[in-house]
Amino acid sequence: MSTYEEYAAEKEQLDFLLEEGRRIVAIKEDLDGAEVVFSKPLADNMQNEANEPVVIRLGTADARKHVAVLLIRQQQDGSEV
DSSP states (O other), X not given: OOHHHHHXXXXXXXXXXXXXXXXXXXXXXXXXXXXXXXXXXXXXXXXXXXXXXXXXXXXXXXXXXXXXXXXXXXXHHSSOO
């Protein structure tokens, strides 16, 4: 898989989780990438097993930049990304 394809897959996953109504709770960076923790969905219409916090690992630098932009937007908006 090319670097762009890896980034596109990670970006799609990030965007999907935000569309579910989740918020970014924490980001932990290390030498292998970043772990991003998402909250439980804000909407109550989700299935029970989907109501758990989600942790994903980002390996590409571009996806890490993208999540940083999303976090800044989330903080500026005060509610949703």
